[in-house]
Amino acid sequence: MGFKLKTFFCSYEEQKFCVIDIETNGSKPTKADVIEIGAVMVQNWEIVDHFDTFVYADEVPEYITKITGITYDDIQNAPSQKEALLMLRAFIGDAIFVAHNVKFDYSFLNTLYNKYGLGSIGNQRFCTIDLARRSFESPRYGLAYLNEILGIEAANHHRAYSDALSAYIVMKKSFETLPDYVKSGDDVVKFSTSNCTTRKQNTPKETPRTPTHT
Template sequence: MKQLLSNLLKNRDVHQSEIDFYSNKEGLDSDSFIEYLRLRGLDIIRRDDTYHLGIFKTTIKNQLFCIVDIESNGPDPQKHSIIEIGAIKYQNGKIIDKFSSLVHSNVVPKMVNEVTGIGIDDLLDAPSLNKVLNEFRLFLGDAVFVAHSAKWDYKFLSHSFENCNLEHMFNHKLCTLNLARRYIEAPKHGLRTLNEVLNIDVNHHRAYDDAYSAMKVLEYCFDKIDCEQTTDLLISNRLASKIES
């Protein structure tokens, strides 16, 4: 499986025979195996008897992005848990779909309550983490995962999937914090500051609102680049150079 993923991520065409080999190892037919990989976040496209990842062929304009934010009851995914997930599917300058859910928890530290406004009473009747993650997985699909400080959100969600015995994510990820540092002139590039700079009116530190803020940051940055370029150039940070101060 690692060799298959390596070939796909290096923009190498994978032939049907290779798909057949790995699908047999997983005990699946080839079509079911491809759907299994897509469900885990790989945007696999078939052309005749070969397969490749969509990001190498799809323009930024036409790419499907999923902008995500999570709130948690602490910073360590091995000790703490998610208490809210918000996400927005975005393509061609439009919101395609929305996702928002609180997550059941018996623990909300005072500091988290003060920052987010989320309290124990809000979470006692909320759906379980396993249920929310399963629904979020289906919502995310094989879209590009986008977040402000994407590495942290992606890592926390990956640990949460693992803790719930769910499959690891393979989605490509894109960080709006890194994009903002390249394309937005601001004293700082946290969402609170960018909300002020870009006049984004949201309730900061709630998951859906922060996902919306990150989407507006993404939109602003897209106005600064040629969105007819392919998505892999955006993800690998090979677009225009950083704004000179």
């Protein structure tokens, strides 16, 4: 039986959203591990807390290092998979789980939670790709491209915390055009997968560069 977390009904301004990104040492969660987790807790439009850790794994393949810059030396003294998963669960709490390509992050983490006997996470979730597609026009919705057109100055693309910050800014931009009937966190989740869109009237213009690090 999974460990079910409930999201409380409240306005989406008051709702907590946990924007998460993970880096892994492979694409298949049954054969791979997480090597880095980054997350920001968002409430009332602003970041109220953050989570950032390397995670120990037995190996970091060379091709992963080329993509992320993460080496085995970076993770060799990091928390174990189980320790990091417990830390992340405590951080997420009852927040809505948000990610850019949420299907990957959510399913990968759930596979690991079950692998280590911790039970599935049951938080509501939505994808910032889905939300952005319904909120503004763009030729592409990959995170690197959205960083460019939205003026997001990402510190390190393909690093967990930096990408979580970028996804937060994409979410925040999308929230600017939510329909009036979207009033709660639950409504945001439903809108993100609905047939509704506000994007034709809300094509983003390039904005001043927004750093994602201090």
